[in-house]
Amino acid sequence: MQKTFLYSVYLFCMLLVITACGQTTEMRPIDKLYSNIQPLQYKSMNRYFIEANQSGCFYELYVNGRLVFEHFEQVGLMGHTTCINDAILKSGMQEVTVKLYPLGQTEVERFDTFTKNARIEVKIEKYDTQVKDSDEKVVTFKIPEASTRNKNDIKIEGLPYYEHTFTFYAEVPYEVTGWSESQDLTKMDQKQLEKEVVAFYNNLSDVIYNQDEAKWVSLVKNRELEILTSEAYNNVNEHVIKSRVKEFKEDFNSSFKRKFPLDKYKMIFGGKGRIVALKSIEHRGMSAFSFGVNRTIFDKLKKIRAFRYIYLHKPKGSNKLEIIR
Incomplete structure (x- = not known):
């Protein structure tokens, strides 16, 4: 009787092991973005x-x-x-x-x-x-x-x-394209540009609200890879990168979601006219773009309105706005 019981326990345990081995955990899109990154090594960094x-x-x-x-x-x-x-x-x-x-x-x-x-x-x-x-x-x-x-x-x-x-x-050992080859947005019809920028921000707001992590990654991929290269020399273990990934994941794990309309804004340009963002004229120093999200502040989960600057550009040969910083 005892042998039969032990044998049954053994079979149950083996079944658990086999089942666990057969399961694969799908890597999140944000994790994929920062995976397979080899640290850069230069004589001077x-x-x-x-x-x-x-x-x-x-x-x-x-x-x-x-x-x-x-x-x-x-x-x-x-x-x-x-x-x-x-x-x-x-x-x-x-x-x-x-x-x-x-x-x-x-x-x-x-x-x-x-x-x-x-x-x-x-x-x-x-x-x-x-x-x-x-x-x-x-x-x-x-x-x-x-x-x-x-x-x-x-x-x-x-x-x-x-x-x-x-x-x-x-003096840095790397060189990233960034906005160096982008179009001069100040030479565009400014009303048309404004419509395109506002539409882009509103679409991004939908992506975050719908917690479409894969879509978000496709929008920020070029920016993130350039920031990895320039700021962290591809070292994903840098504190600044770990904190960045943690914050992004919180955006898509948040139980609190809210879309905020754009603040009253003005367009600001940088990079010799090649990048553009919407700056709030309601909240000094803030972006006009924001969204509702949970954040852990002093060990307490709070609902906040997160303001985030999003700089856009039009790459050479393209008429489509993309996130660059």
Whole structure:
């Protein structure tokens, strides 16, 4: 009797093993996108970062026409660093634009122009991932405080807006196409372009709302592969890439879904007119494109409205908008 029972248990266990072996887990489209990626190895693997310290103003930072960082909160912000390699297509001169804005309405007063204490310092730094302790300051742009000003300093006191552009030389071992061969969108009929951009954003909103992960991957594939090459040197184990994949998966795992209409917007161009995005004029520093999604914040699942900049271009020989950043 005991032998018969043990034999039955054995057969049941074997059946479980055989069944499990016969099953295959289908890899998700997002996982497929980042699979079979071999890390790049060069003698030099520079990564460039932008950082700003500011007081008495808000700001946006653009690299080669693409917004890479913005700060519009009524709190001080110091010591942030943002990798900008995905805005650098190849070695050569790169363009940085700093856009400054007054504080507007604060808890105690309204500031429609810059005060005498408004200041900002923007730094570009690099380090070689192949070389230990290779941090190097590349360039610094600074509007000093009133106490250090002289007749040659930039003066923004009393202005409602200020913009400054400077350049720096970047040396990277890769070269990605990006928007370098794309059409100049500023030469198109702007009303027609606007219709096409709005239609693209609305279609993307549907794709995310319907949680069509495969379709989404087909739309962002070129962007993601270029970001992998330029920012992470194809290292999918980089923290920034892991965080990126995690966030994308959350978009398609979300139990909360909501479509938001585009904010009132203006079209902004970058890359010498070759890329375009819709910038909100309702929420300062934000994209006009957004969607509802669950996010885990301080260990609690919350429903949020996620704003995300989507830069579009028309590749050479094509009349169709595509996502490039």
